[in-house]
Amino acid sequence: MTDQPLFAAQEPIFPRKVRGTFRNLKWVVMIVTLGIYYLVPWIRWDRGPNLPDQAVLVDLAGRRFYFFWIEIWPHEFYFVAGLLIMAGLGLFLFTSALGRVWCGYTCPQTVWTDLFILTERWIEGDRNARVRLWKAKWDAHKWRLRLTKWVIWGLIGLATGGAWVFYFADAPTLLGDLVTGQAHPVAYTTMAILAFTTVLLGGFAREQVCIYMCPWPRIQGAMMDEGTLTVGYRDWRGEPRGKPRQNREGDCIDCMACVNVCPMGIDIREGQQMACITCALCIDACDEVMDKIGKPRGLIDYLALSDAPPDTLAERVAANPIGIRATGDASTIPAPGAPAPAPNASPVPILTRADIKGWKPQPVWKHILRPRTIFYTIAWALIGVALVVALFIRPEIDMTVAAVRNPTYVTLSDGTIRNAYDIRLRNKHGEARDFHLSLNSDEILRIVVEGRDDLVVPVPPDSTTRTRVYVQARPGDPAAGANRVDLRFWVEDLISQERAYVDTHFLGTESN
Amino acid sequence: MSGKRLDEATGTETTGHSWDGIEELNTPLPRWWLWTFYATIVWGIIYVILYPAWPLVSGATSGVLGWSTRGEVAEQIDAVNLSNAELIDSLTTTDLAVLPANEALHGFAIQAGASVFANNCSQCHGRGAAGVQAAGYPNLLDDDWLWGGTLDDIAQTVRHGIRNDEDLDARWSEMPAFGEMLEDEEITTLVAHVRSLSGLTEAPGTAGEELYLDNCASCHGDNGLGDRVVGAPNLTDAIWLYGGSAEDVEYTIRNARFGVMPPWQGRLGEAQVRAVAAYVHSLGGGEAQIGE
Secondary structure, X not given: OOOOOOEEOOOOOOOOOOOOHHHHHHHHHHHHXXXXXXXXXXXXXXXXXXXXXXXEEEEOOOOEEEEOOEEEOHHHOHHHHHHHHHHHHHXXXXXXXXXXXHHHHHOHHHHHHHHHHHHXXXXXXXXXXXXXXXXXXXXXXXXHHHHHHHHHXXXXXXXXXXXXXXXXXOHHHHHHHHHHOOOOHHHHHHHHHHHHXXXXXHHHHOHHXXXXXXXXXXXXOOOOOOOOOEEEEOHHHHOOOOOOXXXXXXXXXXXXXXXXXXXXXXXXXXXXXXOOOOOOXXXXXXXXXXXXXXXXXXXXXXXXXXXXXXXXHHHHHHHOOXXXXXXXXXXXXXXXXXXXXXXXXXXXXXXXXXXXXXXXXXXXXXXXXXXXXXXHHHHHHHHHHHHHXXXXXXXXXXXXXXXXXXXXXXXXXXXXXXXXXXXXXXXXXXXXXXXXXXXXXXXXXXXXXXXXXXXXXXXXXXXXXXXXXXXXXXXXXXXXXXXXXXXXXXXXXXXXXXXXXXEEEEEOHHXX | OOOOOEOOOOOOEEEEEEEOOEEEEOOOEEHHHHHHHHHHHHHHHHHHHHOOOOEOOOOEOXXXXXXXXXXXXXXXXXXXXXXXXXXXXXXXXXXXXHHHHOHHHHHHHHHHHHHHHHHHOHHHHOOOOOOEHHHOXXXXXXXXXXXXXXXXXXXXXXXHOEOOOOOOOOEOOOOOOHHHXXXXXXXXXXXXXXXXXXOOOOXXXXXXXXXXXXXXXXXXXXXXXXXXOOOEOOOOOOOOOOOOOHHHHHHHHHHOOOOOEOOOOOOXXXXXXXXXXXXXXXXXXXXXXXXX
């Protein structure tokens, strides 16, 4: 062991098939997530003429994001930022309550790896057959199985990349273009890169991605505490382990079912470890075995560190030097961290192994409903409410005003003092609209639109127009000689009668 | 590193590093990681051969592909020019009088002109085109034009420059220095008369008017309205190219002042000259073409 190599060959993992509650849950999650991923670009949504009728579309060229009835413009990108913050808080919430539940069920790496293992099992057989094939010579049989598997993986990879590009263009049109070779090279390149990485990461790298590449396992450690539910082994009940019919005290029969089904190739009985993605397949495998040998389920279970009794009786006594009553009833044993009874309590009696074997965790709801998770939920919900409110009160008509301050004012030949403003008007409607500009101020000011005789700015459908607008004060009027005069620009959509305003200032000759 | 030993719990060798009693295990990395590392080295060597890499005293190794960032920018500029070729062509040939009517072409000209202005004109006329009064660089935002403010007038000025020896079509203003021709007293009276034309002071009476008609009216006009043919400024408006104080006006009368502007037709193409004219015209002082 002293001459340990710096680099070690990858240990191949051959997860065995497993049945049970969590496996079923994972199948459901896989079907739902893959279904969403593959089908969403095909949902149609009628937005009227000149607008895309795809329900979810990222229109990079037009700088628009369409999500069913919601249309996000670039200046409203805070919606996306808000959603990202919610996603982050959601991860905090789920991680603090349930550990790496994201990793185990919904992470794309997990979902696609699951899909690839399913394919592998379908073609090459279950664990034992796959181990045999791994060790077998590269004869025609092995080549045939391997090539079949790789071709199907390639097709899955291609479908993955193919679905991705549909989010960025009209899906039916793009599909036709892709098939006939008419699509943009970017579409083909994206598909090729995603197909390649899908096969590489899901087919070959698998658990290596989670252990060596992903930063999330490192970060999650900061979000979990001793009350977090993770997949764990009740060593106080299982140990010492031994084969059935051997003389043993623990419930674990060392059948290795939990190790054989683990897609990460770890032994959960060694305790909580970084490589565990809490997919809970070992719980299913162990429960099946416990049923067979007539022991209660839950030797491996969702449990928290705070649920575990101290490892040994001595430690247990050391942890709670006072107040432990050896009655054989676990319910009288105070949970770790419980307030200690009076210091003059009677001497500590010794517990029996039966006491520890019957040690029960806190109920699940106590792990999930904690101040920490409640705080995350409230913060998450507040941002969500703020976003929904912002979505409903955001104006249909939108104007930004940038005062031109280089120079601050211009003197015209008749002595008029003129300020310039760049006004951007957004028309979010599907047809052209005329916007009427007007001005409101305590002082006498005149408004002129560059290049126009009137104050109406036509804005083409679904676009933004920049217009230069001048505000003038006649020589001798108070505003002309003033330092700074408040003014308010009003804009009115002549069709919908909607109005909006922006406040700014007029600078006179005293401003210098 | 003398503390090599096996960790009791895992049987893994430790690195000998210990923090707060927590020891670091010497867990080997996967082998594919090693191969990825070798691959990056190979990639690096190939990259150094193909692309500019090693810095030399002046410049760098060129790489066998001959690629450079400058070359890439030149290619991108060529590509943009090629894609705009049609617009550039029609901008070069369109009558400037009807340019504003062609919305797409006019918009293109203003956009292109803004960058031409920033690169070539802003050094004197300022980033915001407000000019510099002390140095006699005219403000291009107002409605006062020495030589005219139509698109054609502006393009003509940009093309040939002002007071430029090398170009016979350049505009050329002449004002004599009156310091040696008039008595000090006469100059004082004349200054008062000129300033009274725009209402800055009281008129000094008929003596001033007489001096003005004898010396100034031939260029600036009997009423002081100026003459764009010879670039004589309007003396009755509120705009003073070199300042309107008594000192400024006196200095101008005694010594005369002339602005100089280089011709741009050699450095800018015709399309760029027209573009920057359209941009300046759009800054709030542009005048309509006669007959429009």
